[in-house]
Amino acid sequence: MSEFLEIDGSILEGGGQILRISISLSAILCVPIRIINIRAKRSKPGLAAQHLVGIKLVADMCGAKLTGADMGSMEITFIPGRKIRQGHYVADTRTAGSITLLLQVALPCALMADGPVTLDLKGGTNAEMAPQIDYFTGVFMTTLMKFGVNVDVKVHRRGYYPKGGGHVTVQVEPVQKFQAVKLIERGKLVKVYGWSFVAGTLPIKLAHEMADGVKEIISPVHESIDIQIYKENSKTAPDNCSGIIVACESERGCALGADALGRRGAAPDHVGRQAGLALRELIECGACVDNYAQDQMIIYMALAEGESILKCANITLHTETAIHIAQMISKAKFVMYDDPDETWTGEQNIMHCLGMRHTNRHFPSEYWEEKQRET
Numbered sequence: 492m493s494e495f496l497e498i499d500g501s502i503l504e505g506g507g508q509i510l511r512i513s514i515s516l517s518a519i520l521c522v523p524i525r526i527i528n529i530r531a532k533r534s535k536p537g538l539a540a541q542h543l544v545g546i547k548l549v550a551d552m553c554g555a556k557l558t559g560a561d562m563g564s565m566e567i568t569f570i571p572g573r574k575i576r577q578g579h580y581v582a583d584t585r586t587a588g589s590i591t592l593l594l595q596v597a598l599p600c601a602l603m604a605d606g607p608v609t610l611d612l613k614g615g616t617n618a619e620m621a622p623q624i625d626y627f628t629g630v631f632m633t634t635l636m637k638f639g640v641n642v643d644v645k646v647h648r649r650g651y652y653p654k655g656g657g658h659v660t661v662q663v664e665p666v667q668k669f670q671a672v673k674l675i676e677r678g679k680l681v682k683v684y685g686w687s688f689v690a691g692t693l694p695i696k697l698a699h700e701m702a703d704g705v706k707e708i709i710s711p712v713h714e715s716i717d718i719q720i721y722k723e724n725s726k727t728a729p730d731n732c733s734g735i736i737v738a739c740e741s742e743r744g745c746a747l748g749a750d751a752l753g754r755r756g757a758a759p760d761h762v763g764r765q766a767g768l769a770l771r772e773l774i775e776c777g778a779c780v781d782n783y784a785q786d787q788m789i790i791y792m793a794l795a796e797g798e799s800i801l802k803c804a805n806i807t808l809h810t811e812t813a814i815h816i817a818q819m820i821s822k823a824k825f826v827m828y829d830d831p832d833e834t835w836t837g838e839q840n841i842m843h844c845l846g847m848r849h850t851n852r853h854f855p856s857e858y859w860e861e862k863q864r865e866t
């Protein structure tokens with residue numbers, strides 16, 4: 492029998508997310524893995540800069556033996572070390588490769604370390620097809636904190652496509668366990684908010700137009716919308732970029748977001764409307780998490796203490812993929828079903844997970860008690 496659990500990177504979504512969730516779970520649960528057909532469904536398959544840097548970062552954190560990790564490689568093996576070590580780690584994609592996707596692979600590991608971890612991450616802060624850093628801090632973290640974690644994020648410099656060069660520091664206190672999370676009833680919205688920005692030489696009027704686009708779509712479902720409109724500081728964001736992140740929070744503490752980046756040839760009000768429409772759909776269907784948080788919550792649900800339930804809009808292929816991998820590597824069990832609410836006419840939208848109750852055996856209890864006394 493092989494000493495590795497074999498993961499097929501071409502299944503379902505067939506992209507970089509398979510790699511990230513597999514590596515994180517392998518490091519946390521000490522399961523040696525071989526990943527084949529990496530990103531086979533992408534136009535340029537194999538490891539790109541962001542994936543390579545992310546897996547090397549986790550290998551460093553847990554002292555793993557990593558083979559095959561080169562640019563373009565379609566197969567790697569990863570033999571994790573015994574524990575995830577506290578410390579200061581630096582990772583640089585040297586491209587606009589997304590910092591939040593580096594975090595996607597490294598954060599669950601840092602939370603299961605034997606002491607505090609600092610991650611100094613360099614790359615893109617606001618990239619296409621990845622969470623913008625502002626979504627991460629202003630929306631995603633609200634849901635993440637419900638798993639009993641706290642993370643401090645500082646953005647020193649913005650990095651945009653194609654140059655990158657952004658820099659973010661993330662301070663992570665480890666936890667012993669992840670709490671289970673149930674978000675089934677969203678309740679009334681208490682605020683709709685967002686950020687509309689330009690950077691570099693782009694005129695502020697673009698940010699106003701993006702915000703107007705959002706307001707046009709959202710105001711029929713929620714009257715007051717608080718969007719900050721600004722130009723980034725040229726010292727910390729010298730390159731050109733524009734974008735919008737729009738979010739809502741409910742009386743029951745659910746936070747959901749949607750976003751869009753400006754593109755050459757796309758009218759800014761259209762960019763705003765695009766983000767507004769995505770958020771409006773979420774608001775109207777009563778989801779408790781947005782379409783991007785769904786798949787990113789799977790690893791935390793799988794490891795958590797007991798039963799987590801999230802009400803989503805329709806379950807995405809990224810989410811199905813993350814569930815498939817989580818069930819292969821961990822002992823968690825997921826079930827998806829339709830909302831019992833009869834007014835729901837969509838597809839399956841409730842995710843139920845019996846988490847495996849993973850305990851961080853290396854949790855630094857003494858350090859933690861000392862810290863509690865200090866505060």
Ligand SMILES: Nc1ncnc2c1ncn2[C@@H]1O[C@H](COP(=O)(O)OP(=O)(O)OP(=O)(O)O)[C@@H](O)[C@H]1O
Nearest residue numbers: 506507508530533620621622623750783786787809
């Ligand atoms: N606009 C967005 N806002 C927030 N999160 C996003 C957004 N777009 C994508 N994501 C998240 O980013 C991740 C992208 O995973 P995916 O496998 O597609 O990317 P990847 O690593 O760049 O690989 P590939 O290039 O193979 O697609 C998913 O977790 C997805 O939910």
